[in-house]
Amino acid sequence: MFPFLLIVLLPLSWRISASAQPAQEFLHCLSLRFHNSSSFAKLVYTQHNSSYSSVLKSSAQNLRFTTPSTPTPLAIVTPLLASHIQAAVYCCRKHGLQVRTRSGGHDFEGLSYTTAYKVPFVVIDLVNLRSVQVNVEKATVWVESGATIGELYYEIARKSRTLAFPAGIGHTVGVGGHLSGGGYGVLFRKYGLGADNVIDARLIDVEGRILDKKSMGEDLFWAIRGGGGGSFGIVLAWKLKLVPVPANVTVFTVSKTLEQNATKLVHQWQYIAHKLPKEIHTSIIISRVNSSENEKMTVQASFTGIFLGSTDELVPLMEEKFPQLGIVKEDCFEMSWAESNLCATQCPVGVSLETLLERSQKSVLSKTFFKAKSDFVKQLIPESAFQGLWPKFYEDEAKFASMVFVAFGGKMEEISETESPYPHRAGNLYSILYVVDWEEEENKNSKKFMSWMGRVYNYMTPYVSKSPREAYSNYRDLVLVQEAATSCFWSCLSSKPRALVKKQARKQKTER
Numbered sequence: 001m002f003p004f005l006l007i008v009l010l011p012l013s014w015r016i017s018a019s020a021q022p023a024q025e026f027l028h029c030l031s032l033r034f035h036n037s038s039s040f041a042k043l044v045y046t047q048h049n050s051s052y053s054s055v056l057k058s059s060a061q062n063l064r065f066t067t068p069s070t071p072t073p074l075a076i077v078t079p080l081l082a083s084h085i086q087a088a089v090y091c092c093r094k095h096g097l098q099v100r101t102r103s104g105g106h107d108f109e110g111l112s113y114t115t116a117y118k119v120p121f122v123v124i125d126l127v128n129l130r131s132v133q134v135n136v137e138k139a140t141v142w143v144e145s146g147a148t149i150g151e152l153y154y155e156i157a158r159k160s161r162t163l164a165f166p167a168g169i170g171h172t173v174g175v176g177g178h179l180s181g182g183g184y185g186v187l188f189r190k191y192g193l194g195a196d197n198v199i200d201a202r203l204i205d206v207e208g209r210i211l212d213k214k215s216m217g218e219d220l221f222w223a224i225r226g227g228g229g230g231s232f233g234i235v236l237a238w239k240l241k242l243v244p245v246p247a248n249v250t251v252f253t254v255s256k257t258l259e260q261n262a263t264k265l266v267h268q269w270q271y272i273a274h275k276l277p278k279e280i281h282t283s284i285i286i287s288r289v290n291s292s293e294n295e296k297m298t299v300q301a302s303f304t305g306i307f308l309g310s311t312d313e314l315v316p317l318m319e320e321k322f323p324q325l326g327i328v329k330e331d332c333f334e335m336s337w338a339e340s341n342l343c344a345t346q347c348p349v350g351v352s353l354e355t356l357l358e359r360s361q362k363s364v365l366s367k368t369f370f371k372a373k374s375d376f377v378k379q380l381i382p383e384s385a386f387q388g389l390w391p392k393f394y395e396d397e398a399k400f401a402s403m404v405f406v407a408f409g410g411k412m413e414e415i416s417e418t419e420s421p422y423p424h425r426a427g428n429l430y431s432i433l434y435v436v437d438w439e440e441e442e443n444k445n446s447k448k449f450m451s452w453m454g455r456v457y458n459y460m461t462p463y464v465s466k467s468p469r470e471a472y473s474n475y476r477d478l479v480l481v482q483e484a485a486t487s488c489f490w491s492c493l494s495s496k497p498r499a500l501v502k503k504q505a506r507k508q509k510t511e512r
């Protein structure tokens with residue numbers, strides 16, 4: 001079916017490239033609007049600049065989109081002022097160039113710094129716009145989109161140990177893309193998503209106007225809080241409501257292999273996790289390891305959690321709700337809420353809070369080659385389905401593969417699915433994030449890793465949400481877009497053009 005789709009798409013993409021104005025005209029337009037020529041030289045990079053490539057790659061997290069065959073922008077603009085963004089938007093429109101906005105560069109499909117459709121484009125990188133202004137008395141903060149969530153958490157922590165913001169865990173993630181798609185982390189069962197706690201925003205629209213909540217209107221303010229980054233304008237800054245947390249929270253991790261009853265525990269966790277008090281966030285990371293007993297390959301489930309309270313409260317609570325897991329005091333560590341965010345990568349026993357300010361870090365989802373997908377689970381998955389899943393982790397491609405289950409429930413049950421564009425609310429037991437990583441030298445065989453991911457995703461079909469099968473917009477997955485386009489191609493065509501396409505295909509076949 002794909003060749004037919006290409007027949008329709010190719011003339012369109014050709015027309016866009018052929019009518020595109022060269023970079024020179026865009027740059028001339030921009031220089032006139034920047035007024036100050038020295039700031040223009042420092043803030044705009046073209047392919048002739050020696051630092052173009054390093055600036056482009058600086059925050060690109062999925063190295064799959066940093067290879068020589070990846071389409072690159074005509075220019076990268078790194079604004080210092082809102083007026084620089086206005087100028088870039090104006091000049092892109094004038095010269096028929098697309099805009100890619102980049103905050104933290106974590107888009108799973110690289111859509112903030114490349115294009116899937118080979119159209120000429122310019123990257124507006126907000127790396128210089130990252131101020132964070134905390135108001136402790138009012139429990140609010142204005143944060144610019146180019147800040148990372150780590151920088152946001154750090155500034156909040158500098159002002160108060162008992163205030164927090166309920167966004168994601170990966171501290172290198174950019175505020176701009178993250179809040180645009182929802183943003184969930186350890187506090188979402190208690191306080192909802194990051195996007196649920198946005199109270200105002202400053203946005204530059206396609207006309208270059210700067211709008212706030214009042215001037216953009218209810219619909220646009222609704223859309224930018226979860227509708228997906230890069231869709232409705234460039235959000236310059238967000239006003240957020242801060243939430244109370246105890247001065248100390250408790251973090252725990254308990255890891256079990258298949259030989260230690262992991263299958264049964266994962267199965268039981270499904271019954272319990274979404275019903276736990278809102279103050280407990282739990283997740284499971286599943287990956288392949290070598291058994292410490294016999295060095296044989298096995299699957300390990302790491303149960304991790306954060307509790308808004310002390311170890312002395314948590315241990316009896318878990319003993320009552322999930323005794324099979326067997327949490328003891330020694331599995332628990334107390335720390336500030338800001339520090340607990342570092343536990344996803346390196347638990348802060350001796351790690352400084354300044355680690356939150358590091359903008360680059362290698363993990364399964366950053367500074368590596370990867371493919372990721374997502375699912376939502378609404379019905380308990382039978383134990384036998386997990387048993388059928390584990391052998392996939394023994395395949396060659398799964399050396400660096402993982403699945404992350406994140407328990408829903410709590411506040412997410414209370415927010416209506418139309419309150420914001422993020423619809424995955426009541427009725428979800430947990431979400432699944434699938435990740436497969438590979439090394440640079442394996443990238444020429446990336447198809448085999450993509451295919452492994454496809455097989456696992458297909459295997460999970462009977463057990464996850466259906467009609468539609470849901471996915472999280474912040475976990476961007478262009479395979480879904482291609483599949484939707486392919487299936488729509490036939491159902492969306494009327495019978496006459498369908499007959500024409502078939503005729504053309506038959507003709508091509510006979511010519512071959």
Ligand SMILES: Cc1cc2nc3c(=O)[nH]c(=O)nc-3n(C[C@H](O)[C@H](O)[C@H](O)COP(=O)(O)OP(=O)(O)OC[C@H]3O[C@@H](n4cnc5c(N)ncnc54)[C@H](O)[C@@H]3O)c2cc1C
Nearest residue numbers: 103104105106107112168169170174176177184229230235
């Ligand atoms: C290591 C890692 C950890 C993660 N952890 C979590 C997590 O704990 N919880 C969670 O919910 N998600 C998580 N994510 C997913 C993350 O929320 C999304 O990838 C998010 O879109 C990244 O935002 P960004 O600004 O870093 O990315 P970018 O690549 O800069 O942007 C992502 C998209 O948003 C658009 N965009 C960027 N800035 C703006 C702006 N200012 N205005 C309008 N559109 C904009 C871009 O054009 C692009 O389409 C994680 C991702 C990674 C790679």
